[in-house]
Amino acid sequence: MASRVLLVTWEYPPIVEGGLARHARKLSEQLVRDGVEVHVLTRGDQRSQVREERHGVTVHRVPEPGYPQGLNEFVAWVRQLNDDLLVAGRALAEELDFDVVHSHDWLVAVASKRLADAVGAPLVTTVHATEYGRHQGWVHVAPQSDIHRTERWMVHVADQVIVCSHYMRGHVADIFDLDEARIAVIPNGIDPGDLQPRAGQPVIDRARFAAPHERLILLVGRLVYEKGFQVALDALPDVIAKVGNVRFLVAGSGTADSELRAQATRLGLDEHGTFLGWIGDDTLHSLYRIADLTVVPSLYEPFGLVALEAMASDCPCIVADTGGLREVVPPGERVGLRFNGGDAEHLGVMMERLLTDEPLRDRLVVQAREHVLGFDWADVAARTRAIYDGLLTGQVARVR
Template sequence: MFGWEFPPHISGGLGTACYGITTALLKQGVQITFVVPRLYGDEDAATFRLVSASGTFIDLSEPGFQKWKERLEYIEAQSALAPYSTDQATTITSGVSGLHEEAISAFSHKFQLSGKYDEHLLEEVQKYALIGAKIAAEYDHDIIHAHDWLTYQAGLAAREVSGKPLIIHVHATEYDRSGENVNVPVFEIEEEGMTQADHIIAVSEYTRQIIINKYGIPAEKVSVVHNGILPKPFHLKQSKPVKDKIVTFMGRITYQKGPEYFIEAANKVLKMVPNVRFVMAGSGDMMHRMVLRAAQLKISSRFHFTGFLKGDEVDRMYGMSDVFVMPSVSEPFGIAPLEAMQADVPVIISKQSGVSEVLDNAIKVDFWDVDALADAIAAVLQYKGLAQAFRQNGTDDIRKLNWDNTGIKIKNIYESTTKQLV
């Protein structure tokens, strides 16, 4: 299994999902070697093999490396690309110029990867492919499972070496991150991975349709397996530093998550319910614009930007929240609403999200309908009975959405895929 991040070092839902899937598959008796670009030493991997790609020695004269070496030599990242967490523009170019001499000379030594989402990301993705081939030759395995575009080429390289079937797991597509203005090199990596994979897992029917319609993949090649949430006892509500109600947005402050719709709705809500505070928890390339927009609307005194939260900070934020809002423009799934419901917080989500397929006890609006979003927020804040009903019934949704069910479905896909290829 190839991933790009693993708890506790995560920047979004991808690492959380990988942990949930791994945990669930272990319960099904699946033995897993999970590969990440680098390890920090504090990961929880007591029951499976967690492998760092960094420090892997590769002799590029060996068969199977030439194609991936040539790809690496023809890539030069000239601007930042960070599809999950960034404060910079998400653009990238590819060219025909080679890497610097010092990088080329390092090919005969150990590769070191940062695992970061920075200006060297595309180079690291290509290096990861080389390392994927090496690891596949060293570790016994029956199937290869690659999570999101960052690892697709590593999965393809591993399959070339071992001949084992490749499953790719689509947690998000470039259309989710960038809309119609896709980054072409990333789209091409996604398209290649989807086309050549033996089977594809999509985190929602919403994502499955994008894969079929935008990438031209046959429908029978794509299965839907919804994400889950780990059982977690949530303690009593946190004491708030203010008496006002708190409405929370938590996620990357970037196009995909629809932060601007949250701010516009907040402005309308404050005209109906003045004793409300709005919190935007996260970081991203639209942060500065959102701060300026709140100032333009003269609601800065009612708006709080916390920056990126993690661990206990997330739990405390949920514990102070009266409403959670996820107005995503395009959300393949969306684990955050499940976490909010688990913390006994009513949730409002966009219809353009995969999680809307499996939540019965959430208010659903179109991301662009700011009036409907504002009305929904105001209603939950003003009518205690409505909020209480969503809190009580939300536990039913959470009970059904567990990673164990996800693990069972994925194992079935493993078995059916290997049987088809025999």
């Protein structure tokens, strides 16, 4: 049975770049509650403690400079990060024995594999997304080809691969020529309690963004092409014209920020909404509570955590009919609506419908509140631990 695990990730709270940090934190903390000793090896900055206890998890941080924005430079930065993680990990392995090394995505793949070999432990790799998916298959030239090659190597050297959706299992098996039997599906979890306002937390005044009679549409995530925000912006002018009294918020940052702002200006949307830039979790959770609708227009989406968070916050959602979003928002208009991915006109029709049909909104909110309870971190941790134990006993648990 796995009693001590080394989890390797490039981000861990309070350093948060995206959903991976939240996943690593919640999984680690739940494993600790289940009796597993978890050590997280990750990066830090000049303010970070080298070693600290966070909610029962022992976190070891390697100080790293801020990463560069250029992709070529970023890939070189990742190589140095892996070198530094490997040095720190080897020193840690001289102090402690580890039963399993659990790696998250390509950014820490090299260090994780070498550490697993050094300690003689099985390597579990969770694939949260792929470069192939992020770039719609355009991975033929560097640096995308370098990342794609690393991901292919990563899944083939791992003793077990985990993905967050059945869509991702087929995707990973297909693009990396990997037997699906080697890929376990464990959906991400959500803790509705994390989304509730904390004592002393400032309350966001909805009046900052919309009048009482106006509907407020929320778009959340990294501002990159594959998240599809350009599709949502294209849909908004017709929605505003037909529904009236509609405003929007874009919360997030990324390489497409300036392009999306320029698009909004071209479409005459500047007076109808606000780009907030990057926001922290507390602010994000407050936005779900004041929004009338969350739209997840992704062109590529391995899972769809934003949709789960919106539903857990009693905010109706519309998602693209693509990838893992199909599993988070099942068919039948029971917990949310879908639109044809990439189709701005269809998205506009669905937004107009949800903003004007109060009985539909109320029904979706009630049913979604129950639906999200099926994505439980206790279950995620139990299924993950079953994989650890299966590797150690020679009877790999096939998680479907």
